[in-house]
Amino acid sequence: MTKITRKTEVMLEGRGMVELQPRDHMITGGEGSIYKKNNTVIKLYTDSDKMSRDGMLEKIIALKRVEHPFIVTPENIVTDRSGIPIGYYMPFVMGEPITRVFTNDYRARSQFGDDDAHILVDRMRTVVQHVHSKNVIMVDANEMNWLVDEHKKHAPEPRAIDVDAWAIDRWQARVIMPSIRDWHAKKFGALSDWFAWGIVTFQVYTGIHPYKGRLPGYVQHDLVKRMQDNASVFHSNVRLNHAVRDFGSIPAALRIWYEDVFAKGKRAVPPSPFDVGKIVPVCGRVAHAQTTTHGMLIFEKMHESASQIVQVFDDGVVLCADGSLVDVIRRKKICTIGQKHVAVVTRQDGWFVASCENDMLTCRFIDLHTGSEEIVDVAIAAQNIMSVQKRMFIVNERGLTEIVLSRMKKVLISTGNTWPTLPYATKWFSGVGVEDVMGHVHLVIPFGERACTTIRAKELDEITPVAGYGGTRFVTIVGLDSQGMYHKYEFHFDAEYRAYDVWSDVVDHAELVITTLPKGVCATIVEDGTLDIFVPSHGAHTKVSDGFIKTGTHLAHIDNTVIYTDDHTVWRVRMK
Amino acid sequence: MPRLNDSMEFGKIGGANGFGFSGIRTEHLGATEYTLVTIAIDVTGSVGGFEAELLRCLKTAVDACKKSPRSDNLLLRVILFSTIYANGVEELHGFKPLADIDPQKDYKQLRTGGGTPLRDACYSAIGAMNAYGKKLSDDDFGVNAIAFIITDGDDNASAATENMIKQEIAQAISGEILESMVSVLIGINAASYKNELEEFQLNVGITQYIDAGDATAGKLARLAEFVSRSIASQSQAMGTGGPSQNISATI
Numbered sequence: 001m002t003k004i005t006r007k008t009e010v011m012l013e014g015r016g017m018v019e020l021q022p023r024d025h026m027i028t029g030g031e032g033s034i035y036k037k038n039n040t041v042i043k044l045y046t047d048s049d050k051m052s053r054d055g056m057l058e059k060i061i062a063l064k065r066v067e068h069p070f071i072v073t074p075e076n077i078v079t080d081r082s083g084i085p086i087g088y089y090m091p092f093v094m095g096e097p098i099t100r101v102f103t104n105d106y107r108a109r110s111q112f113g114d115d116d117a118h119i120l121v122d123r124m125r126t127v128v129q130h131v132h133s134k135n136v137i138m139v140d141a142n143e144m145n146w147l148v149d150e151h152k153k154h155a156p157e158p159r160a161i162d163v164d165a166w167a168i169d170r171w172q173a174r175v176i177m178p179s180i181r182d183w184h185a186k187k188f189g190a191l192s193d194w195f196a197w198g199i200v201t202f203q204v205y206t207g208i209h210p211y212k213g214r215l216p217g218y219v220q221h222d223l224v225k226r227m228q229d230n231a232s233v234f235h236s237n238v239r240l241n242h243a244v245r246d247f248g249s250i251p252a253a254l255r256i257w258y259e260d261v262f263a264k265g266k267r268a269v270p271p272s273p274f275d276v277g278k279i280v281p282v283c284g285r286v287a288h289a290q291t292t293t294h295g296m297l298i299f300e301k302m303h304e305s306a307s308q309i310v311q312v313f314d315d316g317v318v319l320c321a322d323g324s325l326v327d328v329i330r331r332k333k334i335c336t337i338g339q340k341h342v343a344v345v346t347r348q349d350g351w352f353v354a355s356c357e358n359d360m361l362t363c364r365f366i367d368l369h370t371g372s373e374e375i376v377d378v379a380i381a382a383q384n385i386m387s388v389q390k391r392m393f394i395v396n397e398r399g400l401t402e403i404v405l406s407r408m409k410k411v412l413i414s415t416g417n418t419w420p421t422l423p424y425a426t427k428w429f430s431g432v433g434v435e436d437v438m439g440h441v442h443l444v445i446p447f448g449e450r451a452c453t454t455i456r457a458k459e460l461d462e463i464t465p466v467a468g469y470g471g472t473r474f475v476t477i478v479g480l481d482s483q484g485m486y487h488k489y490e491f492h493f494d495a496e497y498r499a500y501d502v503w504s505d506v507v508d509h510a511e512l513v514i515t516t517l518p519k520g521v522c523a524t525i526v527e528d529g530t531l532d533i534f535v536p537s538h539g540a541h542t543k544v545s546d547g548f549i550k551t552g553t554h555l556a557h558i559d560n561t562v563i564y565t566d567d568h569t570v571w572r573v574r575m576k
Numbered sequence: 577m578p579r580l581n582d583s584m585e586f587g588k589i590g591g592a593n594g595f596g597f598s599g600i601r602t603e604h605l606g607a608t609e610y611t612l613v614t615i616a617i618d619v620t621g622s623v624g625g626f627e628a629e630l631l632r633c634l635k636t637a638v639d640a641c642k643k644s645p646r647s648d649n650l651l652l653r654v655i656l657f658s659t660i661y662a663n664g665v666e667e668l669h670g671f672k673p674l675a676d677i678d679p680q681k682d683y684k685q686l687r688t689g690g691g692t693p694l695r696d697a698c699y700s701a702i703g704a705m706n707a708y709g710k711k712l713s714d715d716d717f718g719v720n721a722i723a724f725i726i727t728d729g730d731d732n733a734s735a736a737t738e739n740m741i742k743q744e745i746a747q748a749i750s751g752e753i754l755e756s757m758v759s760v761l762i763g764i765n766a767a768s769y770k771n772e773l774e775e776f777q778l779n780v781g782i783t784q785y786i787d788a789g790d791a792t793a794g795k796l797a798r799l800a801e802f803v804s805r806s807i808a809s810q811s812q813a814m815g816t817g818g819p820s821q822n823i824s825a826t827i
Contacts, residue, residue, distance in 0.1 A: 097645030104606030105648045105675060144645060144812070208608040214716050220755040241716035243608045304606060548603060569603070 004033075010042065012089050013076040018042075031165075036092055042078055043164070044087035051077070051085035056164070059171050060088050063163055066134045070127045071160045093159045095147030101156075102143075102203045104243055108304045110150060113331040114205070114249045118273040120148060120156040121201045121254075125272055127160050128197050132190045138166050139173035139188050141196045142180045143203065179209060183228045184265060191267040198261050198270060205250045206233075207243055210262040214239040232262035242301050242571075249331070251275070297531065297546040302563070303328035303570040312556040312565050313387060315346040325353060328570050329558060334366050335373060343387035345405060352405045354392060356382045361394055361403070365411040376411050383423070388431045388446045388470070397423050400433065400444060400452065419444065419452045431470030434460065434477060443477075445470050445497060453497040459489055459504065471516025473497070474536050478512055492536035501536075515555040515562060523562045523573075525551055531573075544575065584670055587711070589703035590744065594663040594735065595696075597653065597704035598670025602715045605673075606648070609718030611811040612671060612709055612754075613641075613652045614701040615803070618727040620658045620692045626765070626791035627686040630726070633796040633803075635679040640804035642674050646811040650674050653704060656686070657697035659733045664693030665700045671708050694727055695734035695741060698780065701725055702744040702759060709754045720755040721748065722810040724803055725782075728765045728791070730772040738780050745781040758810055759783045762799065765791045 008020045020042065024035040032045040050056060060074040067073050074088040100106040101120070107113070124146065131138055138145075138160070147159040167173040173188060180196035202210045211226040215238045218226055226232070233240065233247075247255060253271040260266040307322035316329040319342060325334040327346065334344070334351050345352045354363040361382040364375045380403075382394035392403040402416035421444055426435040433444035434457075441460040446452040463479035466486070475491040488507045491500045507526075514524040524532045531549050534541040554565040562573040583604050589595040615637070617630060634654070641650060654668040668683065705721040712719040748757035759782045763773050770787055777785040786802075789795045 099645045100648055102607070103648040105673065106606075108606065109675075212609065212718055219751055220713075220718060220720075221751060239716045241605075241608055242603065243606055243717070566603070 004035075004044075009081055010044075010086065011079045011081070011083070012040070012042070013079065015040075015076075015089075032087060039092045040075075040089050041072075041092045042087060042089045044078065048084075048086060051087070054171070056088070057085055059168065060164065062168050062171075063136075063166065066131055066136050066163070066166075066168075068127065068130050070123060070158050071131070071163060073163050088164065090163075093147060093149060093161075095149045095159050097144065098146040098148050098158070098200065098204065099143050101148055102207050104207060104245070104301070104304050108306050111333060112150070112156070115331070116156050117204050117249070118251065120158060121204055122272050122274055123156075124158045124197060124201060125270065127158060128193055131160075131166070132193070136166050136168045137173070137188055137190065138193050138196070140165055140176045140180070141193060141200070142177035143200050144177070146200060178224055181227075182267075183224065184267075190269075194269055195261060195267065198258060202250075202258055202262070206245045206247060208233060208240060210234075210258065213241075213244070230263055230265050232259075234259045234263040242299060246300060246302070297544050297548075298574050299548060299564065299571040300574075301569060302572050303331070305568050305570075308567050309554070309565050309570065311342070312554045312563065312570070313344045314389060314556060314558070315344075316556075316558045316563065316570075317344045317346060317351070318565065318570060319344075325351075327351065330368065332368070335364075341385050343385045343392050345387050345390055345392050347405075347407070349407065352392065352411075354385055354394075354403065356385050356394075359383055359396075361385065363403075363405075363411075363413055365407060374411050376413050378413050380415060384428055386428065386430070389472075391446060391449075393446060395421075395423070395426075395428055395433075399423070400446070402446075402450075402452075417450070417452070419454065421454075427465050427468075429465075429468030429470070429477075432468050432475050432477075434465040434468060443470075443475055443491070445475060445493075447473075447497055451497075455493075455497060455500070457489075457491065457500075457502075459502055463487060463489075467512045469512050469514050469516075471514075471522070472518050472520055474516045474520075474522060476512060476514060478507065490536065511551060513551060513553060513555050515557045517557050517560045517562070519560050521560075523555055523557075525549055525553065525555065527551065533575075584672075586670075587704070587707050589700060589707050590740070595665070595700055595703060597700070597708060598667060599653070599704075599708045599711070600651065600670075600672055600676075602712060602717065605712075605717065609814055610649055610651050610712060611646075611807065611814050612705045612712075612719060612721040613650055613807050613810075614655065614705055614721070614723040615652070616655045616657055616665075616697040616701045616723070616725040617686070618658070618692060618694075618697075618729070619656045619660075619686050619688045619690075620729065621689045622692075622728050622765075623686075624688040626796075627688050629791060629793055629796045630764075631683060631686050632793075633800045635683055636797065636800035637803040637807075638674070638677060638679040638683075640800065641807050642677075644804070644808045644811065646808065647674050649811055649814070650807065652677060654683075655697065655700055657693050657700075658688070659690035659693055660687070661690075664696035664734060671704075691733035692727065692729045692731055693734040693736075694725070694729075694731035694776070695736045695738065697727075698725055698741045698759075698761075698782070699734075699736035699744060702741065702748055702757075705757065706744055706748050706753055709748075713753050718755060718814060719753075720810060720814045721757045722807055723757075723759045724762060724806075725760070726762045726764060726788075726799075727773070728763065728769075730769045731776070738776070741780040749781070755814060756810075757783075758806070760806065761785045763787045764789070764796070764799070 026034045035042045074090050077085045078087040079085050145162040149157040180199045182192040182195035185192040210232045213233050251273045253275045257270045305320050307320035309318050311319040317327050323336045341356045343354045350368040351366050361380040366373050381396045384395035394401050399420040401418040404414045404416045406412045421435050426433045435442045442454050443457045444454050465479040467478040469476050473493045478488045486507045489504045491502050493500045516522045531544045556563040564571045564573045584598045585601050586598050651671040653671045657665045701723040709719045761777050761782045774785050788799045
């Protein structure tokens, strides 16, 4: 039957007559046209003889044995008014094409994370196992033949479609998409199905087909040749763009399977993403690489947010303009908060999130595994709050007070040491306070596991501080002098914070984009296109040019890794 | 230096003066491979009278593309051409993800008038895909392209020459930058220019010429469907090496 252009009555066997209209048309493919009527999808073959010639009636009956919640099996046949079979019908399922799940844009829009990927991939594995257990081969299970039902948040379900094309009993498959074909296989079978499953699920994790990316010796359209040559993304010379997600998000056992299959030509049934395998080193990927005069800067995208990122905490937690707090390492949304002054401390089993509301401290603990939130009642006055290197502090009339966080059977919060400061004469910046005691300026710097120092900094006596940052044995302050000139001061401290060296210069503006790694290396952006890396303890300094680097962004660190954040994206940065 | 919050960047086409384009900065891209789509629409004086239908056709085609399984892998540029514009061509918008385009709100009523800089439109369409495609390719994105140039008449006012277009098309289909490129010249209400347009298509190397017939609502609706299906097909070719192919019983 050709595509219908006017009202046409067709018979759904077992249900009765329905009237199809042109507006019911969904899509036309190589074999036929698909229509939707209420909650039923009707496939009408273009070749009107196909049903009888290919014995589709018997095949549809045979396919009933693969019925499964994740498989859209044909329900029964469709005939025209004279009783001639012209197609079949099946239930309508809501779902996104799985190709959308490959993209970071979709992931950001729908908050689809790696945990969701594990669930989806595992369920797709269940589908293939089930099909094979019924002696059926999917053959052409390409990415267009999988849908994802995301009705239940963070419990995505696959839907295998185009089931009538599967190989069952005497019916062989007739078509296959080149991109999922196992070019090394002698015949279609369970292992070629698993190869196709691997191609599709690898893209769920990483966003890229395992035989794409730039590889010397191949041009873009050499996909099939690369598949035949096992020239995969695991090749050491492959170059991948920044939108490719880190292979480290793939569970170890499954990642080994992918590499065995795509790079070494091995064939086997894959493990589940939830299977525990031997630990392998995380296999990173080159995301954005640009040669610089001092080597290579490599940016790896860690997280992309629909809302603007306004603050980055150590340990990889970011605060977005819409109030959402996201852990970009664990790829979890922690919670949504309405307050401006927030501090976050990451623990192994969750996150302490504290904020100031009406000059009082409020604190809650969000469990990593269950997502449950425990609000802790505390009656502590707090005008400001900050987290410094896994420690949390509040500022109130008494000075700087450490908040001690613990979780036994329940969450406990208590006050620790207080270091007195003048409440109205101290300006607080990230990791440092600048206290003006009757014209004598001091720096207040928490350091180590429990310490805090107040050290006289006479260089700042005539300066009005505008911006500041405190890191490991390092503080930088930008301030205005009486002439309206900006001065930048960099203090490098000894191990006990008793003495310092200072460097200063006149600068054009007060913007500070800087981070200090625990090992004592500082990274800063002073001008567009250049990342300055220096070691205050011995003065080594490297300028790395990269057009990707911009001022007006954030730098932070996770352990000894530099994190670069622009409006909506968090990148891991390293030199090659 | 562009503004920090500016997600678009600007580029020049070939060595010709006055031909430019814009496209989203690659650092904002969220997929690993893209199909560049250009739709060039004739808004010369002779289009007056069916510009509303033409606009509806554009909106329908873009709305249909948004429903494509690979909609997140498309970057669309829409240009208008007429001598009423300074360089014969005006960008309605540069290469943008479909998610950032709301055709019902973003595409306003077309203003018609002036002569037909058809060669300029073709040069801009193909040249921008080459230039922007190179940028994507240099950043290791997979990229192919498809362009539609919709006109109701032959060229009568262009700065670009046939040779310039020929060179851009030759580069586009060489496979050096774009994995593949398809270009379609579409005539609407252009029966009287059929010979000229076909000759132009063959001379410069445009993939296909289609005579869409009269500018009726029905024919423009079919044109919209053709455009969206062609885009989906080109995008699928990028992602999967093409549609499923026939197989024998053994491989």
